[in-house]
Amino acid sequence: MNLSETKEQYLNTKAQFFLTNEAGEIQESDYTLFAEEELPDTNIFRLHPFFESSLLALSGLNAGESFNMPCIHLKIGPREGIYDLSILKLKSGLVFTLFDFTDHYQYSQSLLQERNESIIHQQLLEAQNKAISLEKEILDMKNEELRRQQGFKDQFLANMSHEIRTPLNAILGFANLLLNTKLTSNQVQYLNAINMSGENLLVIINDILDFSKVAAGKLNINEVQFELSKVFVNLRNNYSIKALQKRLDLRFDIDPEIPDYLVGDPIRLNQILTNLMENAFKFTDHGTIILSARKVQQEYQHVTLEFSVSDTGIGIDSSEQQKIFDSFAQAHDQIHIHYGGTGLGLAIVKKLVGLMQGEIQLESEPGKGATFTFTVVLGIGDNFKPLGESTDIQSPLQKAKKSLKVLLVEDVPVNQLLAEKILDGFGFKVDVASDGKSALEYLQKHSYDLILMDLQMPEMDGYEATKFIRNKIEGPKSEIPIIALTAHAMQGEREQCIKVGMNDYVSKPFDPQQLFEKIQRLV
Amino acid sequence: MSEVSKKVAILGQYGVGKSSLIRQFVYRKFSEKYLTTIGVHVQKKVLDINGTQLAMIIWDLEGDTSVGKVRPSYLMGSSGLIYVFDLSRPHTYADINQEIDLLKSEFPNEPLKIVGNKKDLIHDVDLDQILANMTISCDFITSAKTGEYVDEMFYTLGEDILK
Ligand SMILES: Nc1nc2c(ncn2[C@@H]2O[C@H](COP(=O)(O)OP(=O)(O)O)[C@@H](O)[C@H]2O)c(=O)[nH]1
Numbered sequence: 001m002n003l004s005e006t007k008e009q010y011l012n013t014k015a016q017f018f019l020t021n022e023a024g025e026i027q028e029s030d031y032t033l034f035a036e037e038e039l040p041d042t043n044i045f046r047l048h049p050f051f052e053s054s055l056l057a058l059s060g061l062n063a064g065e066s067f068n069m070p071c072i073h074l075k076i077g078p079r080e081g082i083y084d085l086s087i088l089k090l091k092s093g094l095v096f097t098l099f100d101f102t103d104h105y106q107y108s109q110s111l112l113q114e115r116n117e118s119i120i121h122q123q124l125l126e127a128q129n130k131a132i133s134l135e136k137e138i139l140d141m142k143n144e145e146l147r148r149q150q151g152f153k154d155q156f157l158a159n160m161s162h163e164i165r166t167p168l169n170a171i172l173g174f175a176n177l178l179l180n181t182k183l184t185s186n187q188v189q190y191l192n193a194i195n196m197s198g199e200n201l202l203v204i205i206n207d208i209l210d211f212s213k214v215a216a217g218k219l220n221i222n223e224v225q226f227e228l229s230k231v232f233v234n235l236r237n238n239y240s241i242k243a244l245q246k247r248l249d250l251r252f253d254i255d256p257e258i259p260d261y262l263v264g265d266p267i268r269l270n271q272i273l274t275n276l277m278e279n280a281f282k283f284t285d286h287g288t289i290i291l292s293a294r295k296v297q298q299e300y301q302h303v304t305l306e307f308s309v310s311d312t313g314i315g316i317d318s319s320e321q322q323k324i325f326d327s328f329a330q331a332h333d334q335i336h337i338h339y340g341g342t343g344l345g346l347a348i349v350k351k352l353v354g355l356m357q358g359e360i361q362l363e364s365e366p367g368k369g370a371t372f373t374f375t376v377v378l379g380i381g382d383n384f385k386p387l388g389e390s391t392d393i394q395s396p397l398q399k400a401k402k403s404l405k406v407l408l409v410e411d412v413p414v415n416q417l418l419a420e421k422i423l424d425g426f427g428f429k430v431d432v433a434s435d436g437k438s439a440l441e442y443l444q445k446h447s448y449d450l451i452l453m454d455l456q457m458p459e460m461d462g463y464e465a466t467k468f469i470r471n472k473i474e475g476p477k478s479e480i481p482i483i484a485l486t487a488h489a490m491q492g493e494r495e496q497c498i499k500v501g502m503n504d505y506v507s508k509p510f511d512p513q514q515l516f517e518k519i520q521r522l523v
Numbered sequence: 524m525s526e527v528s529k530k531v532a533i534l535g536q537y538g539v540g541k542s543s544l545i546r547q548f549v550y551r552k553f554s555e556k557y558l559t560t561i562g563v564h565v566q567k568k569v570l571d572i573n574g575t576q577l578a579m580i581i582w583d584l585e586g587d588t589s590v591g592k593v594r595p596s597y598l599m600g601s602s603g604l605i606y607v608f609d610l611s612r613p614h615t616y617a618d619i620n621q622e623i624d625l626l627k628s629e630f631p632n633e634p635l636k637i638v639g640n641k642k643d644l645i646h647d648v649d650l651d652q653i654l655a656n657m658t659i660s661c662d663f664i665t666s667a668k669t670g671e672y673v674d675e676m677f678y679t680l681g682e683d684i685l686k
């Protein structure tokens with residue numbers, strides 16, 4: 001077999017010719033691929049839509065011209081395959097040549113398929129990644145917007161509460177000033193009402209501000225070194241007057257084992273204690289309020305303290321005990337009626353305690369009182385010193401080495417009571433005069449080591465009384481040390497005091513410690 | 524009743540759903556499986572367009588990255604063109620402007636439908652975004668899967684061809 005025979009044999013089995021007239025009627029064929037009896041029609045244009053549409057292309061051809069179409073899928077009769085086609089236009093007819101390349105094309109199809117699939121896959125991945133990064137961008141933008149809004153809200157609340165607090169402080173300040181002037185008992189009553197409402201409003205505003213911070217997760221706990229004894233002194237100062245007014249017994253029961261120098265947030269700790277104390281005072285009309293603190297556990301650098309505030313007030317129903325720490329939950333029920341305010345105070349307290357790694361609990365029996373107990377974990381400060389060695393909270397001030405005789409000149413009964421109690425605590429003997437005139441009378445009859453002199457008083461004020469003592473009285477009594485007690489640090493007040501001959505000056509409400517030190521220095 | 528035969532060629536990159544659109548239109552079938560078209564598949568469907576029987580002979584061409592690479596003989600004798608892109612693959616319409624310009628310059632008198640396919644894979648919001656970002660106007664948004672707007676697209680082309 002020679003090469004041309006081989007070639008012919010190969011081609012013969014793979015190719016077929018059709019000779020048709022111009023209308024496509026088959027006139028001659030070798031029927032190698034498609035057997036004559038298998039053909040469904042004698043017109044080639046009706047064998048397959050492919051031929052039908054190629055008729056449309058043929059009009060553009062001249063006699064002797066041909067065109068080629070590779071890779072055409074054809075199913076004619078039972079036979080199906082992939083063919084290359086050429087169509088030659090004759091003067092009076094057409095020649096169709098079909099080459100069967102099914103095997104070859106099936107092989108390339110699989111390669112193409114593989115390539116296309118991997119590229120499509122790649123493109124889809126890219127599109128997905130793009131979508132994801134776009135989504136992330138949008139999310140970032142939304143978050144940014146949210147943060148902006150939250151920031152705006154916080155700022156707004158902060159501004160608002162500042163704006164409200166400023167005039168409110170003025171109202172409270174002036175109400176206090178008014179209280180120190182000559183008033184009828186009705187007027188005193190009204191002013192007290194103004195004062196109380198104002199203070200309640202202040203608490204509410206602070207609560208709302210704090211709560212918005214809690215909600216935004218922005219309530220922070222500081223880590224600073226502080227002296228726990230100062231927190232207690234402060235509370236004692238604030239609440240002893242209240243206790244006197246309500247004729248309640250106020251006790252501080254502090255474990256001397258607690259280190260005094262601690263690390264934490266004294267302001268927030270004070271806030272918690274103040275909140276609990278306020279509640280205790282609000283619901284207790286008779287009996288005792290006890291603030292106690294004890295050390296539960298001490299590790300290398302941390303100490304767990306347990307504080308409790310217990311009262312002998314109206315107590316809280318067990319059904320209400322569940323809800324009492326929820327924010328707003330009590331807005332419409334009994335608790336709100338009892339507790340008033342925003343109903344946020346205890347929710348904030350709970351949050352703060354949580355932030356200090358502690359827990360808060362309530363024990364109460366209706367009618368007998370309530371005890372709130374909470375723990376906090378605090379750092380131990382550098383200056384290790386147990387509380388017991390510093391200020392004794394039970395009687396926060398050192399007893400004087402020698403008992404002094406003090407004349408207190410003060411017109412407002414509540415202030416008289418408070419000062420008396422404090423001076424009593426120092427171990428001093430106290431006489432009380434309610435204005436300058438009666439002070440002079442006391443001074444004539446008795447001798448004193450010291451005078452505490454209020455400035456604004458009816459009849460004869462503190463300045464006049466002092467001038468009289470320094471200038472009109474003879475002998476050692478004219479040199480008696482006088483400390484001025486002033487309600488508000490007015491400009492020039494201090495100079496005025498010194499000018500008329502007073503020795504020193506403390507502003508009310510005074511820090512007992514400071515007063516004690518000033519007395520020690522003078523006497 | 525008159526009958527006319529017209530050739531329509533469907534173009535666009537591989538995998539955009541050309542074969543699927545034809546299968547949906549001619550056989551009302553859809554398959555998720557992708558079978559790359561090699562060469563040419565020719566299908567026929569007779570459409571009744573206002574009383575005229577239009578034998579639409581659809582040439583399903585092997586997808587390629589560019590219209591310029593399509594064998595010219597494949598397009599010979601065609602009366603209408605469809606250009607398909609895949610809404611879910613930006614690569615398939617990144618150069619759509621050039622592609623369409625090329626087709627319009629080669630076949631200035633042939634009706635052409637620009638088709639965004641695989642609508643079922645795209646959110647309405649994203650779809651608006653995609654269309655807004657294209658500088659070319661799309662004639663049909665189809666889904667070969669659900670059949671949405673497939674008939675409309677072929678029939679409208681048929682009407683345009685007969686005009
Ligand atoms: N979800 C969805 N998939 C489609 C659609 N059209 C085609 N596909 C899928 O896309 C792939 C490619 O389709 P095919 O028709 O072969 O694309 P061609 O290469 O352009 O002919 C196949 O897996 C199809 O199942 C559609 O409208 N929706």
Ligand SMILES: [Mg+2]
Binds near residue numbers: 541558559560585586
């Ligand atoms: Mg295909």
